[in-house]
Amino acid sequence: MVNCGLLTVKNEPVPLKSIEVDLQVQGHVATVSSTLQYANEENSPLEALFVFPIPAEAALCHFSAKIADQEIVGKLQEKEKAKEEYDDAIASGDQAFLLEESEESEDVFKLSVGSLPAGQSAAVTFVYVTELSVQADHSLRFCLPAVLNPRYSPPGTDSGVVSEITSSTSIPYSLSFTANVSSPNPIAKVESKCALEPLVFLNADHTNAKVSLCADHKFDRDVELYLYYENAHQPTAIVEAGVPTAKPGTLMGDPVVLLSLYPEFPEAVMSSVSSCGEFVFVMDRSGSMGCAMHNGSGARLRIESARDTLVLLLKSLPMGCYFNIYSFGSHYESVFPKSVEYTEETMDQAVKKVKEMQSDMGGTEILEPLKHIYSQQCIPNHPRQVFIFTDGEVGNTKDVLQLVKNNADHHRCFSFGIGEGASTALIKGMAQEGRGHTQFITGSDRMQPKVMQSLRYALQPAVVDIIEVWTVPVGMSTTHLSPPLNVLFQGQRALIYAQLKGENQSSDAQGTITVKYHLAGQEVANTLNYSLKPVENSGLSIHRLAARSLIRSLEREEQTEGAEKEALKSKVVELSVESGVSSSHTAFIAVHKGSGESLKGPLLQRRVPTLMMNMRGMRPMAMACCAPPMALRSVMTCRGGPVPMMAMLDSNLCSMDSEILDSETPPVVEDLLLQLISLQKASGCWEMDSALVNVFGKTEDEVVKQTPAQVEKGVWATVLALIWLHGFKMDDQVEWQFVAMKAATWIQKQKVDSLSECVRVGNALLGCQVKEEALGF
Structure with a gap:
């Protein structure tokens, strides 16, 4: 069991009094405001660190703290300057809060709470915007993780933390949750596994509605909402007005339009599964693949899970196709000299080799095996599909991505990032340049379902050659803000952001978007007319998500070799501050001026563990996720060298003592x-x-x-x-x-x-x- 929240000198949690969550949904995007009320009942000032995750696709855009009756609002600025201001405030006896993106992961945030006086209360509010994911039944899913706001057992109990979602322990604080939903298409219904108050429609055409959790809800599980819109596959566009005080021509000063593209594939096309293809599986066997998938009990090694998954893939291939398997580390090897026909004999040979695979090939050198694969002549009528499994990052990411891009006409690339340490730039970049699909397997995720979903994509046609044609009135123009859209598979939805520049002279002016693409050899075109009149009370969620898209693209570019890192960093900081959206180079700083007297003696520093979760799949797992400053300077040997770490934050770094790991890991239950x-x-x-x-x-x-x-x-x-x-x-x-x-x-x-x-x-x-x-x- 791990205690959650702010901890006292006696290692007891600072009481969490209440949680208030407000959700504003606009079509396919949402703005989430969450307020946590704490109180320090110690006899000493407290400095604490609270680490919490937000969805990987989200953008943090507001932070404030209310100390007693005084509210202080965080301002976003360059990270090092923010840290200096925080240190100066603490040294001067002021109360300060520093909210920053973790260096270990772009979807984990650290909140430093400085000098909270004895007996004082603090209300922390943070706001983020996020895209809602599409489900198999075409609904949109919003999830408020219970682990985002810690769950306590009643005072006086021994259990400390409700560590299992299914536990039914009384929660000693209140939760208020309300959702306002608006959409260009009528809202059909809103469902949840939690008890909801009746859905209230706010207008006659059912495009606005409000729903709340029942008052007696206990926050002992994730709060999931499923939103159902009519005409789910119909393209929609929403125009959001810019900030009136911002300079015209800037991202925040101009209107931004959001296009939702969710094509419906004909049943005749999707019911046919291809029996041809050349499937090339590329398996990372570097030393770090010997690390555990997560820190929880019963965790399997990455290489073990990858072996099982590869066997599953081999068993699932259609008769008549061709395949091969490559392993790589500091060098590479293949099961067959070149791809062979899929038969009982070749499959048996491959399965035997796969079961013998170990994490024993050194470093992570992926460029050479890819060069060898691409040098092989393609097999007529068998399109090449490359599946790449890796948990690391490489020093020549730019060269790898350029190689994949140069060969994109001859293959599709499906990439799988295993563990939190996998390079986002490498994994996402390979799939994007290779017109394929990417998956991240983290924490306690099962690898098999995600990989089989990608195999389904590989065996079915996809939307390709996507072209967007934007038409606006004379005097206006559009600037694309999203990465190029190369491919779209069944069940996938694309959100495309564009900046509208220039003057709109007419209140009833319209724009037109025509999306052209090819599906199963057939050309398809969809045209959507939309009003250029901005929606009201939007809260700038579309602008901020567009900014986040640009920021992430710049950060990935910054990770590549030869990049002008300082120039890119300056662009990220400028865009982050302008839009109010956090980045890897900025942080929120909030300072409340106190007595002005400098502190005498050291502050009490507290470890603040919480329930960590897999950021992408949003499934929780128990672990401590932060540490005092000394732990920040610790290193661990993994992936061939020393790696700075925040103690216990990266749940996928391998243990230095394999004997201890083995002794604590229970036997794996047979699958x-x-x-x-x-x-x-x-x-x-x-x-x-x-x-x-x-x-x-x-x-x-x-x-x-x-x-x-x-x-x-x-x-x-x-x-x-x-x-x-x-x-x-x-x-x-x-x-x-x-x-x-x-x-x-x-x-x-x-x-x-x-x-x-x-x-x-x-x-x-x-x-x-x-x-x-x-x-x-």
Whole structure:
């Protein structure tokens, strides 16, 4: 158990009195304001550090603190200057707050609370803007993580912290949560797993609504809202007015338009899965892949999880395709000299090699294996798909990205960043330049679902050759603010920001956006007319998200070799301060002038652990996530050299003492799903043997005796495997969908007359109720 929040001298939490959250949703973006009320009940002034995460796609844009009746608002400025001002304020006896982006991760923020007097209260308010993610049922998801605002057990209990989301411990503080939703399209409904007050529509066309959590809600779990709009696939555009006092021609002075593009793919196109392709898997086997996936109990090593995932990928490939596997570290090697046809023999050879893989190849040199892959002649009618798994970063990112870009016409690149230390510039850059898709696997995330989602993308057509044509009245122009959009897969949504420059002379003027693209060889064009009249009371969320997009692009460019780092840093600081959006080079500083007397003696410094979460998937895991200054200077050997670290913040850095790690790690529970999949043949069938029936929890004699008459053992084994998948593993369907498709296709080819009987007997044997039509026969 780990205590959360501000800690007293007796290692007890400073009481968190209340939380107030206000959510403002505009179409596909949201502004979140969260206020936390604390009180220092110590007899000494307190300096504390509170570390909290925000969604990776969010932009922090406001910070303020109220001490007693005095409110101080943070101002954004260059980080080193902000730190100097903070230190000076503390030394002068003033109260100060410093809010900055962590050096370890762009989606973790550190709040330094300086000189909070004994018996004093403090209300901390921070505001961020974020894009809402699209779900499989076309809804938009907003999540307020319970771990963002710590959860305490009642005073006097021993448990300290509610460390499990499912725990039902009384929460000793109040939570107020209200959401106001507006959209260009009518709002169909708002749902949540938490109890909500009835949805109230604020206008006749249902484009504005308000909803709140029920008053008795206990903040012992994430608050998730699912927003459903009518005509979800219809492109929409929202124009937001600039700041009246800002200079025209600047980002904040001009209107910004947000285009939401969420194309609907024809069923005929998406139901067809390609059986061709050249699949090249590139696996990082550097030393850091021997680190644990996270700091929690039962954490597997990265290389172990990657091996299982690669076996799953191999089992899921279609017959008739081609494939190869590369490993890299300080050097590289491949399973086959060149890509080979996918057969039972080649798959078995590859699986054997994969199971032997260890994190024993030194550094992270990815450029040379990519050069070798691209030097291989492409196989006619088999488009090349490159899957890259890595947990590190490289010193020649710019060269790697340029190589991928030069070969983008001949392949698609799907990249996977493993662990918090993976380079965002490298991982995102490879997918962007290679017209593919990127995934980050962090914390306690399972790697398999994310990788299989990318395989589905690779086997299905995507929107490519995307062209946007913006038309505005005479005297106006548009400036694109988003990175180029190269590809869009089914289920993905793109938000595109553009700055509107010039004067709009008419109150009813309209703009036009035409989006052209190719899908499955067919050209498609969508035209959207929108009003240039800005929406009211927008809160500048669109401007700030556009600024965040530009800031992140500049920061990624800054990480590349040969970049003009100082010039880029100056641009980031200028844009960050202008827009009020935090960056890696700026921080919020708030100072409340006190008595003016300098402090006598050292401040009490407090470690402030909290429940850390995976920033991208928003799933929590318990860990301490900050440390006193001495820990900031500590180093750990990982990825081939000393790495500065904040103690216990980077949950994915490997331990220096592998013996201690091994002794504390409990045995890994056998994953029956992966075991079943590993037994499947390349053709899609299973053989009846003891390993298979062990997955079913039966003996071989039990299963064989129930074989229907005139049915071969292989057919019976395959039917049972499909029933087991549908009966016990539906929540993991994304992982086994292609495995099941191959199996169903194989059974169809066997022309079995008694399939219905097989399904009936199989259900009875395994205790399931799976319908025959669900199995895909």
